[in-house]
Amino acid sequence: xxxxxxxxxxxxxLLLALEDxxxxxxxxxVVNVGDDLVLHGLTICPDLDTITYTLARLNNDxxxxxxxxxxxxxxxxxxxxxxxxxxxxxxxxxxxxxxxSQRLAEGATKAEVAExxxxxxxxxxxxxxxxxxxxxxxxxxxTGVLSFQxxxxxxxxxxxxTSIDIEGAAAARPAPGVLDVLREAERIVIAPxxxxxxxxxxxxxxxxxxxxxQRRDAVIAVSPIINGAAIKGPADRLLLELGHDVSCVGVAQxxxxxxxxxxxxxxxxxLAEAISxxxxxxxxxxxxxxxxxxxxxxxxxxxx
Amino acid sequence: xxxxxxxxxxxxxLLLALEDxxxxxxxxxVVNVGDDLVLHGLTICPDLDTITYTLARLNNDxxxxxxxxxxxxxxxxxxxxxxxxxxxxxxxxxxxxxxxSQRLAEGATKAEVAExxxxxxxxxxxxxxxxxxxxxxxxxxxTGVLSFQxxxxxxxxxxxxTSIDIEGAAAARPAPGVLDVLREAERIVIAPxxxxxxxxxxxxxxxxxxxxxQRRDAVIAVSPIINGAAIKGPADRLLLELGHDVSCVGVAQxxxxxxxxxxxxxxxxxLAEAISxxxxxxxxxxxxxxxxxxxxxxxxxxxx
Numbered sequence: 001x002x003x004x005x006x007x008x009x010x011x012x013x014l015l016l017a018l019e020d021x022x023x024x025x026x027x028x029x030v031v032n033v034g035d036d037l038v039l040h041g042l043t044i045c046p047d048l049d050t051i052t053y054t055l056a057r058l059n060n061d062x063x064x065x066x067x068x069x070x071x072x073x074x075x076x077x078x079x080x081x082x083x084x085x086x087x088x089x090x091x092x093x094x095x096x097x098x099x100x101s102q103r104l105a106e107g108a109t110k111a112e113v114a115e116x117x118x119x120x121x122x123x124x125x126x127x128x129x130x131x132x133x134x135x136x137x138x139x140x141x142x143t144g145v146l147s148f149q150x151x152x153x154x155x156x157x158x159x160x161x162t163s164i165d166i167e168g169a170a171a172a173r174p175a176p177g178v179l180d181v182l183r184e185a186e187r188i189v190i191a192p193x194x195x196x197x198x199x200x201x202x203x204x205x206x207x208x209x210x211x212x213x214q215r216r217d218a219v220i221a222v223s224p225i226i227n228g229a230a231i232k233g234p235a236d237r238l239l240l241e242l243g244h245d246v247s248c249v250g251v252a253q254x255x256x257x258x259x260x261x262x263x264x265x266x267x268x269x270x271l272a273e274a275i276s277x278x279x280x281x282x283x284x285x286x287x288x289x290x291x292x293x294x295x296x297x298x299x300x301x302x303x304x
Numbered sequence: 305x306x307x308x309x310x311x312x313x314x315x316x317x318l319l320l321a322l323e324d325x326x327x328x329x330x331x332x333x334v335v336n337v338g339d340d341l342v343l344h345g346l347t348i349c350p351d352l353d354t355i356t357y358t359l360a361r362l363n364n365d366x367x368x369x370x371x372x373x374x375x376x377x378x379x380x381x382x383x384x385x386x387x388x389x390x391x392x393x394x395x396x397x398x399x400x401x402x403x404x405s406q407r408l409a410e411g412a413t414k415a416e417v418a419e420x421x422x423x424x425x426x427x428x429x430x431x432x433x434x435x436x437x438x439x440x441x442x443x444x445x446x447t448g449v450l451s452f453q454x455x456x457x458x459x460x461x462x463x464x465x466t467s468i469d470i471e472g473a474a475a476a477r478p479a480p481g482v483l484d485v486l487r488e489a490e491r492i493v494i495a496p497x498x499x500x501x502x503x504x505x506x507x508x509x510x511x512x513x514x515x516x517x518q519r520r521d522a523v524i525a526v527s528p529i530i531n532g533a534a535i536k537g538p539a540d541r542l543l544l545e546l547g548h549d550v551s552c553v554g555v556a557q558x559x560x561x562x563x564x565x566x567x568x569x570x571x572x573x574x575l576a577e578a579i580s581x582x583x584x585x586x587x588x589x590x591x592x593x594x595x596x597x598x599x600x601x602x603x604x605x606x607x608x
Contacts, residue, residue: 041345041405073375077399081424084406091395095381101345102388120385 002303003185006031007198008047009064009232010224010289011191012054014302015125017295019055021303024124028181030208032193033110033129034137034166034201035148039087040078042097043104046149047198048114048129049096056121064232067092086154111175128181130202133172137201138165148197157234161241164196169204182211189302190221192287194235195254196242203258212258220261220302222287223248227267231288249274256280263287263301306607307489310335311502312351313368313536314528314593315495316358318606319429321599323359325607328428332485334512336497337414337433338441338470338505339452343391344382346401347408350453351502352418352433353400360425368536371396390458415479432485434506437476441505442469452501461538465545468500473508486515493606494525496591498539499558500546507562516562524565524606526591527552531571535592553578560584567591567605 002022004015006029018027029051036045046065053059053067060068070090079085089097096117103113109132118127139151140163151157182188193199203209212219225248230236236246244250248264249271255262256278264272265287272282283304289295306326308319310333322331333355340349350369357363357371364372374394383389393401400421407417413436422431443455444467455461486492497503507513516523529552534540540550548554552568553575559566560582568576569591576586587608593599 038345038409039406040402041342041347041409042402043345071377073377073395074398074402077396078402081399081403081421083399083403091377092381094378094398095385095387098344098346098378098382099385099387102343105342105345117385 001181001185002027002187002189003181004029004189004191005193005199005202006047006051006191007193008032008035008050009054010193011047011198012051012059013289013295014189014191014222014299015051016054017289017292017299018303019125020292020296021299024055025126028126028128028185030178030181030202031114031127031129032198032201033131034135034169034197035152036110036135037087037147037149039084039089039149042089042094042101043110044087044089044097045100045110045114045129048110048117048127049093051127052114052117052121052123055118055123055125058121066090087149109175111177126181128178129175130178130205130208131172132175133168135166135168135172135201135205137197138167140165152234157237161238163242164200164238166201166204169201170206172205174205174207178205179207179211182208182215185218187303188212188215188219190219190255190259192222192224192231194224194230194233194238195251196235196238199255209258216258216260219255219259220263220283221251221255221259222263222298222302223251223265223268225251226265226288247271252278252280263298305485305489306331306491306493307485308333308493308495309497309503309506310351310355310495311497312336312339312354313358314497315351315502316355316363317593317599318493318495318526318603319355320358321593321596321603322607323429324596324600325603328359329430332430332432332489334482334485334506335418335431335433336502336505337435338439338473338501339456340414340438340440341391341451341453343388343393343453346393346398346405347414348391348393348401349404349414349418349433352414352421352431353397355431356418356421356425356427359422359427359429362425370394391453413479415481430485432482433479434482434509434512435476436479437472439470439472439476439505439509441501442471443467444469456538461541465542467546468504468542470505470508473505474510476509478509478511482509483511483515486512486519489522491607492516492519492523494523494559494563496526496528496535498528498534498537498542499555500539500542503559513562520562520564523559523563524567524587525555525559525563526567526602526606527555527569527572529555530569530592551575556582556584567602 261281565585
């Protein structure tokens, strides 16, 4: 069994590619919940939903998020009412959030709801939120403290960040099964997600970092930084603002304590030696999943 | 200024007719919130919404509830997910509930949200929920305790009721302005709404009944029962099950303490004497608002 520490889009692509090279029932995604939010009374889990939709082959490739064949009747009406329409929730997508919110109100856990939604959509991989407890990634910025989606969506991650807090992480309990999965997995893959805001909120849940440290030789991370730039999102910018090296070396350094093998892009081959100095094995391949063939090759590489 | 104690559809029709015979800014609807619910994380206020939509001329006449030009994308998806789709929330209607839920989460009161929605829709009458506090009408039935919408919508008000509780009413505070409106109104109209589940949850809010008792001569009620049957909904059935006379006499008796004038339908003229015995003035007219002309005539009658 393979465990994959997962953020949103980058992780979803890798998980999808893994289905081509491994029985999906052999894969458990341990998913970040630090960017979950409650908006309009609805509990929204962007990373879980992105993965579910992607593995269900329902993801919207044009938008890069959400569901295909989406419509926007509710958002258009909400916008007309003067409501908060900056976080775009399509009509189909809203059904997911209504379903989750009602199930949570009935006493189900986030993990149970994730499993129900995955099952409904025919997703064969196991999707486990890292915790059922409330964990909130918040950004201290030059204009004050911002919630994740305020920073990310409302302000298009364009405001300088001075520090990041994963509120609630220290007191959160891992969701049932998470630590067992991490203990028992043949390999633990750190997906090419944002290290600071997708993976760190997973590592900060009590027990997770300790297990990875103990199992460092079984942990393999894929760099989300290629040639000094993030494939998507603000990882490069955040690395810079928070004093890390803006390269795959900066990412490897961030993971050095918990990860024994690092997968970097061929473009960055000249940086391999710097990463070897962290006592990491280095694998060099094409890490950008620009087509299914490259994605499959990357999936094979993390399993090799 | 005229105050109108209001439930949903029947009250909305009377309020609409009042606009033809009185400057709308002279009317304040004091609205029941006992059938409000939280579903899918959303706070839904059926009576406030029915009145707002009706006065905005946006009500769906075909369905008898909700908004015209409605679509059902979210509900269809929710239904497919196996979610609770029995309480039909249209896409346009959902925007109202998202808006309200978010504003409540931000600290606005139900009354403030009602005013914002009314203003957005160009409603000139003042709409005041009787309280901003949580009040829940619950039904004790032969099959156990049911929430309002469980009884009303899910079970189509088809289960025998043994008693009704307005939970939270005794501890609820009237919304700001409610008692002032009732003290100062030239006339207080009790709309032809269900006495037991639309009007009683208003009367049970501390202070309301006392003021009406003191101002009994200014209070005029319109019977929602004609010829022993409710115009709409289970008022007749509930009157029977809870030991009241199933006629406008039963309604008048229910209101006798707080109401000095009773408007009954011509069909029931033979019952006028029985109602006079409650020390009530009786007015006989066409109370069914089957067309705008009849509705206007009724509106004139309650103002006369």
